[in-house]
Amino acid sequence: MIRVLFVGDVFGQPGRRVLSAQLPQLRKTADFVIVNMENAAGGFGLHRDAADAALRAGADCMTLGNHAWHHRDIYKLLLDEVNYPIVRPLNYADPGTPGLGWRTFEVRNAQGKPERLTVVNVLGRVFMEAVSNPFRAMDELLERDDLGSVFVDMHAEATSEKAGLAWHLDGRVAAVIGTHTHVPTADTRILPGGTAFQSDVGFTGPHDSIIGSDPEGPIQRFVTERPHRYAVAEGRAELNAVYVQIEWGRAEAIERYRYVEETEGVGGMGR
Secondary structure, eight states: OEEEEEEOOBBHHHHHHHHHHHHHHHGGGOSEEEEEOTBTTTTSSOOHHHHHHHHHHTOSEEEOOTTTTSSTHHHHHHHOTTTOOEEOOSOOSOTTOSSOSEEEEEEEOTTSOEEEEEEEEEEOOTTSOOOOOHHHHHHHHTTOSOOOEEEEEEEOSOHHHHHHHHHHHBTTBSEEEEESSOSOOSOOEEOTTSOEEESOOOOBEESSSBTTBOTHHHHHHHHHOSOOOOOBOOSOEEEEEEEEEEETTEEEEEEEEEEEOSBTTBOOBOO
16 A cells, blocks of 8 residues: 655745645655646746755656646756656657656555556646547556556646546546646545546645736736736745555545645645
């Protein structure tokens, strides 16, 4: 049995700060840590400094999303598979896409015995840019028999599409956890076949914001109906995550976790 901690989208410097402060302690209660770093660099994508900070804090694997290619750094990071355990979205049609859409890790459980865990990152298509079909991409991947337990980060906009993939994969993967919308959902459950599911784990970033951005930019866009510059909000941050307990490829338990700083970098509340 292994206990996996999955931390939702890290957003900008406030997200990196709260991750660096809280993950070392949280890592003590997990056998493996996955962190979605889709928005870690100024709200868009991942660069080397953010990746290094996450690894120092205790991340074992980093996943991405629709902003994967925003920073030039990502190309070198994806090619350095030894030092940077990054999983980019699986369902790109181009076979020459840099990096890996899934990676298998050997995880030591509480008894010190090794177990195989495969982390997969897929993009949704509803209200998103065009990519290959995530359902068919997962079906093709799951034809392999060497994956061990499978944990899926589905980076998607529509709750229905995330739920659809979870039910489609129920009993074949240990977990399907959604990212991208930055708001934690209350539909945490284990499906009948043993797949843990939550539509969105929430994000790790500025608490007093509009999904990470300073409110002024989004409000002006809504009011004027014209483009406006978005800036990462400042101040206190929050961290959202889920713990999934996995045995023999199935989820035994899933638990939401949330931490909110009382003031910037100080205090907060846990589960």
